[in-house]
Amino acid sequence: MNGHPQPEELDLLALGALDLDERQALEAHVRSCVECQRRLEEARGRLALLSLTAPTETPSPRVRQQLLDRIRTRPATAPARIGFRAWLQQASLTFAIASLVLFASTVWLGYANRELFRLNENLRQQIAALHESAERQRQETARARAVMEVLSAPDAVRVTLVAAQARPLPQGRAFYHARKGLVFTASNLQPLPSGKTYQLWLIPAEGKPISAGVFDPDAQGAGAILLPPLPEGVAAKAFAVTVEPAGGVPQPTGPIVLIGTAG
């Protein structure tokens, strides 16, 4: 609504004659306009005078008595039937009690809030742990499936690696598929001195050796590399294992301990 309503609009509002949409629009303005609230009070007063056009009727004297009986028999329902000073004293007591109740409520709410927060935090952690566990299982399942695919692929290259020297005990076995990946296991490997590691190499038909990762054998000399990140589609000529500084190197530098040609 732009500006103040016309006086007759406030009269019609006070009269109750406006239909719903007109009434709501006008009431919305009046709620936020002190001037129109005053004018509406005047309009109500003017329209209330219409009551004086009603033919004068006299109620039964019984009504007056019933009213007086009613207020006597229900004094408790009447609010604040006390003087101001007594009210003030009562209010002080009421305020003190209310303050205590409020304080106790605040303490209790604070405690309850902390408990709820703690419970919420526990639940949140449990849910996160469940998510993490489910994700880990999903990854492990996917990884196992990928390993099985390499091992069972009929067109996978199977290479047995033997000790490069005369000692045949250490042995490696590589399962390689140019698209599906590489699975490598080794056994009977010698333990290495500190600062050294075994590194597996894919030796392509063309180009330099490609690192397929490092591994440290267990106490029985067994080690494995499963599905290392390798460029896809590389044709393997051979696989080799060298001894390298811990962490591995970009290109082989150490002695070859296992080697095997593909095909």
Added chain:
Amino acid sequence: MSDDTAASDAALVRRVEAGDEAALALLYDRYANLVYSVAFRVLRDKPAAEEVLQDIFYQLWRTADRFDPARGSLPGWLLVAARNRAISRLRRQNPPADDPARLEVALPFNLESAVAQRQAMTKVQSSMQQLPPEQRQALEMAYFEGMTHSEIAARTGEPLGTVKSRLRAAVETLRRVLNP
């Protein structure tokens, strides 16, 4: 006794607020006829109008502390509250709250004495006589039956625009002639 009956509405309301039953009885004696007449005019049923009358004064007893004489007149509130309550009853609606602190009514005339009431009645009735009959009828349907523009149009069969024009003209006339 004479002091009491001459006491102002504001003074009596303050006594009612303090729990003075006699003060409530004095206010009842002062305004019961007006309140009952409007309730009966709306309801046209004695027991129902008497119930409204008693309820209005009982509400005054319970909520006198919420009434501010500086902002509204007591008879103004009594008349509006009685009219609203009677209409709600007529229409089988829940009774309105009519909180004295929210329903402030600035009555242009003093109605505290019987003489003042008679004078005001004469003036208002005379004002109503200045209205064309169709305007007066529309005004009475709105005030005493709580009907809106659309409801009056439906009842009378008049076009909605005609009803609106009539009521607008009627309230304009009343504002002009009833302003103190």
